[in-house]
Amino acid sequence: MRKRYLIEVTDKNQASVFCPPSLLKDHTIKRIAFGGQSIEANIIPHPEKRERVVFGKSIKEALHFPDYRVPLHLFIENQTLFIGPLIGIFTAGFTPFPLRPIGDRSLFFAKLLSVKKTVGALPFVFGEQHIDWENGLIKAYFYHDNGWEITEVPFPNVIYDRLPNRKTERSHVLQKVRERLQKDYLIPWYNPGFFNKLDVYERLVEDSTVSDYLPETFPFTSFSNIEALLSKYGHIYMKPFNGSLGLGVHQILYDKHEDFYFCRYRDHEDINRLRKFSSLESLFKTVFGNKRLDQMLVQQGIHLLKLDQRAVDFRVHTNKDDQGNWKVTAIAAKVAGPGSVTTHMKSGGVIKTPEEIFPLQDSENYSARLSEAALLLSEALEKQMEGIIGEIGFDLGIDREGKVWLFEANSKPGRSIFTHPELKEFELMTRKLSISFAIFLTEQSIYNPEEIFK
Template sequence: MIRTKIGISLQGSSIYLEERTIMLSESIVKKWKVPTNQLITLRFGSIKHEVKVIPFPHANSLRMTTTLAEKFGLYQDAQLCFQYKPSTGVMSIGPLLAVMLSRVYASPERPFGAATAFCKEITQACSTFGALVIFITPTDMRGSTTSVNGHVYTGKSWSKKSFPIPNVIYNRLTSRKYENMASVQQFMKEAKARNSTAIFNEKYLNKTEVFSALGKEETLHDYLPESHLFKNYKMLQSMASRHSCLFLKPITGSLGKGIIRIRKEAGGAYVSHSTHVNGVIKQTFPSLTKLFISLTGKLKSQRYQLQQGLDLITVDGGRPVDFRSLVQKGAQGEWTITSIVARIANSQHFVSNLARGGSLSKVKAALAKASLSAGQRASAYTKLRKASLDIAKGIEEQIPNHFGELGIDLAVDTHGKVWLLEVNSKPSKDDNSQLNAETKVRPSIKQVVQYARFLSKF
């Protein structure tokens, strides 16, 4: 694809430059065969404006009045991609990417709290690749089909103003409550229907939905532990008769919260371990019936997925290990593996999440410490990569929503077999960080911007 990147330059109105006139680099005019001294359409996001192009000698630049820039939401030195289509007479700049975030904080320096660093990072990536990113919250989504108020970082400070409806929306809402708000759902629906906006990672996934969907793909069955939406004692009894270890996981849970592990002891008693803010709570029950009775209060307030326990590889004296694979679409619109890291559980926990005191390791380093043969270690690494892509494609095939990145949690058992633990459609931007992050912009952020550019056809 031919791609041209330009810088936006602003100036006040003059006899040479007024609202319906823009100045464009002579080289770009020539390269794209842009007509001059006649009205053509300039498009940015959902907004269109008729303009007359005047060539000028400055390289890779588009100059417009501050008045026109205000209508477009553009600012000095914004870096964008440029294209002109003679068949339609439309000259497009963009893409305009909107990132949906849950809330704004009072701090002018950190308006999005801990997510502010991520916002600055994706802003930098957009400048590098030629795009403009804005950040919007549920309070900004008022149903307008022509504009949206958004926050923008210009490299020096934050500001908030009106922008056209974007070409692409990246859903980073970290609460189902916000995502399911009527105003948010209406905004996304109208942006897609009226402006052909592409929206990716448009919804949360839950564990029941994931395992049910992937179960329809015969080629994925080997990755799936037995897993059911927990309904009653009969189901618990049936699963316990087949598996010595079981897990109960909140179907909408994250960060290892609320997970319960159930094991049968040699004498017939059952032991449960529950994750807690201060560690793990251990309880022993003389029978499965007694254990089930202890769960009834939790089952009334939360739905759980009942899952077969796995005999996972361990390192460093029995600490369980699992693997987080970040699978993303990028410049070509194809699923690729951005990173896979091993997550090692804290000695006081049976879950590996960093929020529970877990630590990161390189995959091959973790596998090297596990009780696997050399052949099993090499095979496990290859299988982890294959499983990551197979599962991402399975989600895309079986769940009718648009996803551009997935956090896929995998495990390797003591025989070297790879299993799926869960799939996260809102993977943490901290959890997936590279172990040797020396660059300012991580590969995962670059992938997001390149995918947005792909979706918008820039």
């Protein structure tokens, strides 16, 4: 574990920076940096040999350093002492209300920022409207002492992308902001972009380490393709390429004895439906109407493990830690609501721990298989997708034979599983690693920038 140091700002207007003597044994330091701000300074050993960095008001103001008494990490390179990391969390949807500056997501961000002392970093939230390009400063939203504060800080060492949805992400203005901060200012940007289901499948199916986890999947082209899959598997799923929260998912089943088709889905009134049709054509005409089928994918049906005749799948979170290694941070079972095509809570789904619904030996076995799959899939996605990925939420299933299947990978996973009281500690772990991964990226950008910007 890296060592962290308290940064102390004194009322004295001293020109020197006192530094832990141990850091000055092997280094000559002539500058001090915080985020994107760097100034020349007289850096000398602390006279009392204390393991902290001490400077006065003038240096605090020159660095735009917010004195929140958080132990931070120190990095030394090119005769510069870097204090940090300063982590910008980029999002949209700000409001004029001081108690809820990011609307309904204010509580999520407050909890995310509250890990700063345990992680040893200074995270803040900002949007494109808060950037002062001319002076290289940002009006940053910090959460401190149970309240929101706006403080001007330099550009951050690293940026964590938490844009709320695909529509916002497609904004030309926000895309330009990201491009400029990455290319002109060389700021590592992690977790960019929402995954497209078909894109993920097509990239992973070529990777022999994980292709066995993938159900047969292809874009909708014709009824004959669906007929072929139905005769092979008995049921299939149709999903939007860019769907989320289970919206737009349809299960189509074929009863070969009765020669009837069934469609299970959630309608626009949020009611779970199961309808019967004599032909595939009449099913599509009635259920899909004028919907764009060229934006849908078709996926083989899997006979999942069940609890009380209700399908069970799993949400598995993985995060990169402060060493840049993938970790499984949470596993939850999701039990489908009565008559629901998905296990989402909005459709009546229920969150359980694996231990609640399976005997201990089975739950340990299933958790081990899910963890192995999630780590292999995380590494494969990291290789195959553009950008720096720091967290993934996987929707995985286990069939009656015990085989693991990947249904979906989410680059900005939801947090609904953490409403379960026994998953609170894992919720904290996902927050801590979401921020501590930025420590690793900061270190890499200082010592090995070619690894980050290759």
